[in-house]
Amino acid sequence: MNVPDELRYNKSHEWVRLEGDTATIGISDHAQEELTDVVFVELPEVGRAVDAGDPTAVVESVKAASDIYSPVAGEVVEVNEAVEADPSLVNSDPYGQGWIYKLKVKDVSQVEGMMDADAYRGMIG
Amino acid sequence: MVPFAGWNMPVMYTSIMDEHQAVRSGAGVFDISHMGQFIVRGAGSEAWLNRMLANNVAKLGDGEGQYSFLLNEGGGVIDDLIVYRLAEDEFFLVVNASKMAEDFSWLEGRRDEGVELLDQSDAWAGMAVQGPDAAEVWSKVFPEVALPPRNGIAEVPGGGIVCRTGYTGEDGFEYFSPASDGAGAFRAFVDAGAKPCGLGARDTLRLEMCYPLNGNDLSPERTPVEAGLGFFVDLEKGDFIGRDVVAAQKAEGPDERLFAIEYTDKGAPPRAHYAVLSAEGETLGELTSGVLSPSLGKGIGMAYLPRGGVKVGTPLQIDVRGRKFPAVVVKKPFYKPANKKG
Numbered sequence: 001m002n003v004p005d006e007l008r009y010n011k012s013h014e015w016v017r018l019e020g021d022t023a024t025i026g027i028s029d030h031a032q033e034e035l036t037d038v039v040f041v042e043l044p045e046v047g048r049a050v051d052a053g054d055p056t057a058v059v060e061s062v063k064a065a066s067d068i069y070s071p072v073a074g075e076v077v078e079v080n081e082a083v084e085a086d087p088s089l090v091n092s093d094p095y096g097q098g099w100i101y102k103l104k105v106k107d108v109s110q111v112e113g114m115m116d117a118d119a120y121r122g123m124i125g
Numbered sequence: 126m127v128p129f130a131g132w133n134m135p136v137m138y139t140s141i142m143d144e145h146q147a148v149r150s151g152a153g154v155f156d157i158s159h160m161g162q163f164i165v166r167g168a169g170s171e172a173w174l175n176r177m178l179a180n181n182v183a184k185l186g187d188g189e190g191q192y193s194f195l196l197n198e199g200g201g202v203i204d205d206l207i208v209y210r211l212a213e214d215e216f217f218l219v220v221n222a223s224k225m226a227e228d229f230s231w232l233e234g235r236r237d238e239g240v241e242l243l244d245q246s247d248a249w250a251g252m253a254v255q256g257p258d259a260a261e262v263w264s265k266v267f268p269e270v271a272l273p274p275r276n277g278i279a280e281v282p283g284g285g286i287v288c289r290t291g292y293t294g295e296d297g298f299e300y301f302s303p304a305s306d307g308a309g310a311f312r313a314f315v316d317a318g319a320k321p322c323g324l325g326a327r328d329t330l331r332l333e334m335c336y337p338l339n340g341n342d343l344s345p346e347r348t349p350v351e352a353g354l355g356f357f358v359d360l361e362k363g364d365f366i367g368r369d370v371v372a373a374q375k376a377e378g379p380d381e382r383l384f385a386i387e388y389t390d391k392g393a394p395p396r397a398h399y400a401v402l403s404a405e406g407e408t409l410g411e412l413t414s415g416v417l418s419p420s421l422g423k424g425i426g427m428a429y430l431p432r433g434g435v436k437v438g439t440p441l442q443i444d445v446r447g448r449k450f451p452a453v454v455v456k457k458p459f460y461k462p463a464n465k466k467g
Contacts, residue, residue, distance in 0.1 A: 036137065036139075036140045036141065036142075037140050037141060037142045039394060039417050040391075040392070040393045040394055040417070042393060042446070042448075058393070058446070060393060060394050060417075061141075062141040062142065062325060062329060062394065062416060062417055062419065063136055063137070063141060063325050065393075065394070065396070
């Protein structure tokens, strides 16, 4: 299972990559493997303000629709239109081309409070 | 794994897409041990079954089967099933797992003297092998036993029984064995080239064919005529439970019918209970089933909609969490298997 060391994770299997005060958010390799065959991604609107824990996007496989919860609070500044056109990128490259949206983070310490790679590996077993 | 009618069943073994594709292009095997099997036998069985079921059992010869319905007094569907004639006044019924107990008590409560009704559901395991290569898989596992023709049933040495039916639109068979032989049969079919398939692919495959799922597309409040399955109801054979309502509907046309609906473009997968709207935005009904069709790459679903004004070609919208995706009423089925052999 691929769990990159430089990212932060939360219990509902989203990852965050922090660069300055911009957080890129996607779903983990473990999550995409559990979902299998992602066929649709519903992106949030750019400019939307979200709180930590808000359902912000939806990732759908053939079997089910899964909400993506924002791990941190902030404003949506960019969405990945490539996954809208080709949802399978979430399966093939969950930490790269399969990212979902970017936030301008309100409080960077919220990211630091998330699980590191070791803790997340421990959680998914 | 998900709970299903008292069983724990896999939604998928590897991937719904891959399993679906295996059945459309090669062969897949489904564990259908959850399904129920009843035996009806004894003098007068045929006449009694013909009063209990909507289709005409008298049309069956030995070794032949037909799709039929158990209806309530109002013509609504208690269950859809397949009935096979094993011999004169001896029949084998394959019923849905979720309705097994209800079917049995309904039939038992109306049983004629001299007719024997046995629930053998616990005694049998069932494996459905489906796909253009299904007959090849069979001949590798049972080289000495010929498959029966379409909708037929045949005994298999060792206490098994094989039916040439399925729920995918492809060629295939359902093999019922003594329960203790089930796991071995599953492995043998896998070794012979069938890919293990779960409930997810079973649902996408059957919905592409517009085969109804009882509990979703069929219910005690809907008749076979409303479901577009009037072909499997025989009004000429004499009286049967539910006949009056079904006959009146057939004559006058039902108020609502189960229509096939397809997205006109890509979109969020449709699912059961999503609202179906007219092009103008008026709510017309809700989906009884919906999936992203792996064969078509588009959303497909079925819904009971008012017949006035809705027909093949009518533009509709499906409401997915407030977003409206354009769709259109199409002819059934959504998909025509291209790979049929023999």
